[in-house]
Amino acid sequence: MIEPSIKAKLKTIVGDKYLSDDPVELYCYSHDLVSRALSWVDDNYRIMADLVVKPDNADQVKSIIDLANEESLKIIPRGAGTSYGGQFLPIEGGVVLDFSRMNHIIKIDTEDNYAIVEPGVLYKDLGKVLRNTGRGYWIPCNPGSADVCTIGGMIANDASGESAIKYGTTKDYVLNLKTILGTGQKVQLGRQVKKTVAGLDLLSLFVGSEGTLGVITEAALEFLPLPESFVTILGYFDSIEVAVQIAKEIKEMIIPMSIEMVDQLVLSGMNSYLSRLTPKMVLKIAKAAILVRLDGDEKTTSDYANRIKNLFSRNQHASDIKILRGLEHEYIWKARDGAGPSLLRIRRPEKNPSSLIPAILDFSVPYSKIYNLMEQFGEIMRSHNLIFTRMGHLGDGNVHFISTVTLKSKADVQKMGDLQEQLVTLATSLGGSVSAEHGCGIWKAPYLGTVLGEEVVELMGKIKSIFDPNNILNPGKMYSINKLAIFSN
Numbered sequence: 001m002i003e004p005s006i007k008a009k010l011k012t013i014v015g016d017k018y019l020s021d022d023p024v025e026l027y028c029y030s031h032d033l034v035s036r037a038l039s040w041v042d043d044n045y046r047i048m049a050d051l052v053v054k055p056d057n058a059d060q061v062k063s064i065i066d067l068a069n070e071e072s073l074k075i076i077p078r079g080a081g082t083s084y085g086g087q088f089l090p091i092e093g094g095v096v097l098d099f100s101r102m103n104h105i106i107k108i109d110t111e112d113n114y115a116i117v118e119p120g121v122l123y124k125d126l127g128k129v130l131r132n133t134g135r136g137y138w139i140p141c142n143p144g145s146a147d148v149c150t151i152g153g154m155i156a157n158d159a160s161g162e163s164a165i166k167y168g169t170t171k172d173y174v175l176n177l178k179t180i181l182g183t184g185q186k187v188q189l190g191r192q193v194k195k196t197v198a199g200l201d202l203l204s205l206f207v208g209s210e211g212t213l214g215v216i217t218e219a220a221l222e223f224l225p226l227p228e229s230f231v232t233i234l235g236y237f238d239s240i241e242v243a244v245q246i247a248k249e250i251k252e253m254i255i256p257m258s259i260e261m262v263d264q265l266v267l268s269g270m271n272s273y274l275s276r277l278t279p280k281m282v283l284k285i286a287k288a289a290i291l292v293r294l295d296g297d298e299k300t301t302s303d304y305a306n307r308i309k310n311l312f313s314r315n316q317h318a319s320d321i322k323i324l325r326g327l328e329h330e331y332i333w334k335a336r337d338g339a340g341p342s343l344l345r346i347r348r349p350e351k352n353p354s355s356l357i358p359a360i361l362d363f364s365v366p367y368s369k370i371y372n373l374m375e376q377f378g379e380i381m382r383s384h385n386l387i388f389t390r391m392g393h394l395g396d397g398n399v400h401f402i403s404t405v406t407l408k409s410k411a412d413v414q415k416m417g418d419l420q421e422q423l424v425t426l427a428t429s430l431g432g433s434v435s436a437e438h439g440c441g442i443w444k445a446p447y448l449g450t451v452l453g454e455e456v457v458e459l460m461g462k463i464k465s466i467f468d469p470n471n472i473l474n475p476g477k478m479y480s481i482n483k484l485a486i487f488s489n
């Protein structure tokens with residue numbers, strides 16, 4: 001509950017129109033898929049922000065943070081709200097900072113290849129402008145949510161995706177950031193240069209800090225020349241094991257832009273997505289499919305596409321191998337990006353809300369352990385009678401599993417917790433991480449100690465207290481384990 005006098009001060013900062021305490025709007029800012037489902041069976045998950053404010057510039061953000069320090073308000077920065085780790089959940093109430101008004105592209109510099117943007121700019125919108133600038137440019141660290149996510153959210157999560165194998169993650173493109181720390185201090189981290197070893201790398205510390213150290217008000221991002229051509233090689237396989245083996249052979253031939261593996265159910269989800277597009281495109285339903293995306297000049301991509309096609313053709317477990325270009329190439333990647341949400345369309349509607357199990361979406365393991373992880377994951381899920389999918393950015397050992405658990409009672413929440421423990425134990429026993437790209441937020445925080453060591457988590461907490469001594473920014477995430485993230489008794 002925020003005092004009327006504080007609300008009045010916030011209104012003076014952002015303007016009447018840009019502050020909301022409407023419960024309907026607040027609800028929309030207060031949940032992700034997991035907390036929403038949990039809130040139906042356990043009142044503790046009825047999370048609610050106190051206010052949403054929409055600042056227009058860095059000075060307003062600074063005034064809000066100064067006020068938060070004076071009045072002990074909690075501040076939750078928010079981009080498009082697409083995170084899977086519960087990063088943007090206002091678990092202690094407080095003020096959600098929505099950056100949708102700070103959505104300006106300030107500068108595109110083609111001499112030094114960087115763009116300066118406000119945090120609320122959508123990755124998609126920046127991409128469109130870059131494509132149409134001069135000879136055409138891009139920032140290739142596209143997450144699956146590329147059409148809707150913001151640059152601020154991508155930086156705060158160090159987002160990446162299918163092209164990380166060749167092009168790395170968001171942090172590889174951030175040249176500098178203007179931020180307002182939890183203390184209210186304005187600082188600029190980094191310079192408009194690619195290489196610098198001048199002092200500790202606080203810029204990298206900020207990328208991936210999930211809105212817990214400071215608020216990004218402006219970012220300079222490097223961009224690259226857009227490749228001349230893109231091509232996809234698609235092949236279907238009799239088993240996931242063969243698909244994983246063949247992906248390794250591709251990696252030894254070339255570092256492609258992407259190597260994705262999808263299983264049978266994901267192929268159905270992709271078909272459900274493709275059925276809405278014209279011209280029609282239908283994928284074969286096989287145990288596994290591999291999509292290899294190549295980018296570069298026409299000749300090199302064509303040569304390698306043929307070599308990969310031949311590699312697939314020589315494998316007796318492969319079928320229906322195709323080289324896709326143009327619209328087919330575009331559609332198949334749209335379908336892959338939309339595969340997760342599309343699965344919900346082919347799933348029998350539940351009377352009761354379901355929940356994505358927080359731990360299972362996003363693991364990474366060393367390449368040699370990918371198949372073990374997928375296989376043993378399957379065994380665990382079958383032992384719980386759950387429907388599940390397996391897919392992955394195979395190039396970098398990042399595997400996504402999707403399943404939902406129907407929650408009808410607190411006992412189901414406990415079961416979900418037990419299952420989550422089993423999966424995390426599996427991934428970590430194989431030398432893996434509990435998050436390859438989606439981030440930590442609240443749901444993965446209980447496992448950071450296991451993955452990194454408790455002493456490292458403690459050090460991270462000390463760093464947080466330097467940047468945000470009053471713990472006003474995105475509290476209850478990453479550095480501590482919130483009771484909401486514990487599903488067992």
Ligand SMILES: Cc1cc2nc3c(=O)[nH]c(=O)nc-3n(C[C@H](O)[C@H](O)[C@H](O)COP(=O)(O)OP(=O)(O)OC[C@H]3O[C@@H](n4cnc5c(N)ncnc54)[C@H](O)[C@@H]3O)c2cc1C
Nearest residue numbers: 079080081082083143144145150152153156160210211216
């Ligand atoms: C269908 C789907 C597919 C996805 N695929 C991928 C994928 O392939 N790879 C991947 O990495 N992720 C993926 N994600 C997760 C998520 O979309 C990305 O991490 C995305 O970059 C988050 O951006 P956002 O604008 O939604 O940020 P939000 O979710 O709103 O916020 C993310 C974090 O950023 C902080 N934040 C936002 N703005 C600021 C700011 N100005 N200053 C400081 N902190 C700020 C928030 O507090 C929060 O901690 C996917 C999500 C969906 C729904």
